[in-house]
Amino acid sequence: MTRKTIKVSYLARVEGEGAFSVVVRNGKVTSAELSIFEPPRFFESLLRGRAFSEAPDITARICGICPVAYQMSTVQAMENALGITVTGPLRNLRRLLYCGEWIESHALHIYLLHAPDFLGYAGAIDMARDHGDAVRRGLALKKAGNDIMALLGGREIHPINVRVGGFYRVPHRRELATLAETLKRARELADETLRWVAGFDFPERERDYTFVALTHSEDYPLSEGRIASSRGLDIGVDQYEDYFLETHVARSTALQSRLSDGASYLVGPLARYALNFDRLPPSVRQAAHEAGLGPVCRNPYQSILVRAVEVLFACEEALRIIEAYEAPEQAAIEITPCAGIGHGATEAPRGLLYHRYRLEPDGTIIDAKIVPPTSQNQACIEEDLANFVESFLDLPDEALRHRCEQTVRNYDPCISCATHFLRLDMDRGSP
Amino acid sequence: MAASGRTPRLAVWKFASCDGCQLTLLDCEDELLGIAAAVEIAYFPEATRGTIRGHYDLSLVEGSITTPHDAERIHEVRRRSTHLVTIGACATAGGIQGLRNFADVAEYISVVYARPDYIETLATSTPIAAHVPVDFELRGCPIAKSQLVEVITAFLAGRRPVTPAHSVCIECKLKGNVCVMVAHGTPCLGPVTHAGCGALCPSYHRGCYGCYGPMETPNPAPLSQALTELGMGKRDLQRIYRTFNANAPAFREESERHDA
Structure with missing residues (x-):
């Protein structure tokens, strides 16, 4: 019997600390496990006893890469508990801020974390020696996203301007207009990005995923919607916990989420795109078509393409919001604390991010539940490894290990978030 | 600051944190390629799978110490670093996860995890300086880009960083x-x-x-x-x-x- 283990004990170019291990016996994968050794930080515990108004600043610290996602799910859940709804220009400003984070986070992943896998480099700095123009384009695109965050949020990481009910300060129309030129250029860079990644060599691998994402009657989902799946699920955000379960496995400080029947599901760009293709503007659908994408993409190695499509969308959406913007009279809706339970779900760059809070009459948090996208994708990542690795076993060890890493990075896993979340051990039974 | 003639080696380390402070280095879109030309980025797993073993001239350390393993690992980082600079509130003051220091950590674990026995953590979250000597502490949650560039520049030039300590x-x-x-x-x-x-x-x-x-x-x-x-x-x-x-x-x- 031949036995081989492929092991990566500290996975690079992901956010946070993880590893994985794949065991192969006689050409068959017998186990594929992600382990997450990111130290737990206990956010759901430390939020108890805090004021509802403090929560967006605290939950932002779960993740330095997608703080806006945490802030947006938090404020939505709090507003749900407090019985208010943010609409009009304030809602659009939140979408704009979220567009900034999508552009920044997706550009980071496409250019600095994922593209080096396709082009055969250890990282973007090495890649820049041969592909300097591409890396500079990626950095410029990333910066455009960060410019939105800095103007509207105050800073790129852990923005300070988001509050329950709205913002602390809303920009004047002319302030936002300063972003338009940057974003028009970013839209061109996003077009070039999509054409660039469309030329990569993608392994032809597909799986019949259960996609889960928000859907919305009018918009490609960012900051709100119903929770839908590719198998017909269509529920309100407040029903999330009836349909999705979290379990705790020994190898991980991240909880794993599954559908209540135990099946895995996929959140993130592939899911959003498959469930909301018709909500993309015609120009973006056309660009996706030209890049070789149909309305559904089941090849996880092509997630980089879908991310590029979403960057293009985010640039267009940001421009649309800026052009239509008129400053509201109030920066935030006034709030009277009350007892209540609130649910919130938004689309972080990596996928669905669910929050639930219970408040005392004075607005103090009694308990909190937060389900980040990477813990939802963890089961899918392990299944991808188990399903795809067998077909790559003719690769030499180092190339096989690299391919496994790429398979995990398809998900842009954010381990800092998921911890409550990664290591690669590849065991393929040495002869 | 490196041994004569060699490009100085930079390492970036992570302990308990949100990754935001090390992301700040990648957020230096206008300076990143310049920094990469001035230093050898020898260890930075968030950005590259290529690692150079051995000794580092400047180590940037993000995150606080919250596990027995990390309490050991920080000594290894110190031994391998000529200069060790902490970046951000976690590394410098224990971070938001330091709220456990005012609470019962066993109770904290039981709230989040179904199987507390799978979790290995310390009762406290402590700054890096509580474990090893630190050459400079950069403040902020997150740190500011301009101050990070100043710190790297200063260490390359062999001077103290200029980061005012007033209010x-x-x-x-x-x-x-x-x-x-x-x-x-x-x-x-x-x-x-x-x-x-x-x-x-x-x-x-x-x-x-x-x-x-x-x-x-x-x-x-x-x-x-x-x-x-x-x-x-x-x-x-x-x-x-x-x-x-x-x-x-x-x-x-x-x-x-x-x-x-």
């Missing part, structure tokens, strides 16, 4: 901000908080919430008195000092004065 109030004055506390009665930690952000929150019409931690020689008692006069109760006062730098001594001691 956020001075930054407001320099910026010409109207005082949010005096003019609008908005509670603000600016008078006791370390500069570095450029008085960001007051510039957005909100009070400073202390994410850069205490300034050099702060005097929080009279500020607490003023905050009380604005209507803040004991619990509010305790909360305002207990966030991202809750375990910085000046903030910890002041918060303990307001135990309900």
Whole structure:
């Protein structure tokens, strides 16, 4: 019997600390496990006893890469508990801020974390020696996203301007207009990005995923919607916990989420795109078509393409919001604390991010539940490894290990978030 | 600062954190390729799978110490680093996860995890300087890009970084901000908080919430008195000092004065 283990004990170019291990016996994968050794930080515990108004600043610290996602799910859940709804220009400003984070986070992943896998480099700095123009384009695109965050949020990481009910300060129309030129250029860079990644060599691998994402009657989902799946699920955000379960496995400080029947599901760009293709503007659908994408993409190695499509969308959406913007009279809706339970779900760059809070009459948090996208994708990542690795076993060890890493990075896993979340051990039974 | 003639080696390490401070290096879009030309990025797993083993001239350390394994690992980092600089509130003061230091960690674990026996963690979250000598501490939650570039530049040039230790109030004055506390009665930690952000929150019409931690020689008692006069109760006062730098001594001691 031949036995081989492929092991990566500290996975690079992901956010946070993880590893994985794949065991192969006689050409068959017998186990594929992600382990997450990111130290737990206990956010759901430390939020108890805090004021509802403090929560967006605290939950932002779960993740330095997608703080806006945490802030947006938090404020939505709090507003749900407090019985208010943010609409009009304030809602659009939140979408704009979220567009900034999508552009920044997706550009980071496409250019600095994922593209080096396709082009055969250890990282973007090495890649820049041969592909300097591409890396500079990626950095410029990333910066455009960060410019939105800095103007509207105050800073790129852990923005300070988001509050329950709205913002602390809303920009004047002319302030936002300063972003338009940057974003028009970013839209061109996003077009070039999509054409660039469309030329990569993608392994032809597909799986019949259960996609889960928000859907919305009018918009490609960012900051709100119903929770839908590719198998017909269509529920309100407040029903999330009836349909999705979290379990705790020994190898991980991240909880794993599954559908209540135990099946895995996929959140993130592939899911959003498959469930909301018709909500993309015609120009973006056309660009996706030209890049070789149909309305559904089941090849996880092509997630980089879908991310590029979403960057293009985010640039267009940001421009649309800026052009239509008129400053509201109030920066935030006034709030009277009350007892209540609130649910919130938004689309972080990596996928669905669910929050639930219970408040005392004075607005103090009694308990909190937060389900980040990477813990939802963890089961899918392990299944991808188990399903795809067998077909790559003719690769030499180092190339096989690299391919496994790429398979995990398809998900842009954010381990800092998921911890409550990664290591690669590849065991393929040495002869 | 490196041994003669060799490009200095930079390493970036992560302990318990959100990754935001090391992301700040990748957020230096205009400077990143320049930095990469001036130093050899020898260890930075968030950015590259290529690693160079051995000794590093400058180690940037993000995150706090919260596990027995990390309490060992930081000594290894220290041994392999000529200069060790902590970046951000977690590494410098224990971070938001340091709120466990005021609570029972076993109870914290039981709230989040179904199987507490799978979790290995320490009762406290402590800054890097509580474990090994630190050459410089850069403040902020997150750190500021400009200050990070200053730190790297300074260490390359063999000088101390210039990062003023005065209060956020001075930054407001320099910026010409109207005082949010005096003019609008908005509670603000600016008078006791370390500069570095450029008085960001007051510039957005909100009070400073202390994410850069205490300034050099702060005097929080009279500020607490003023905050009380604005209507803040004991619990509010305790909360305002207990966030991202809750375990910085000046903030910890002041918060303990307001135990309900």
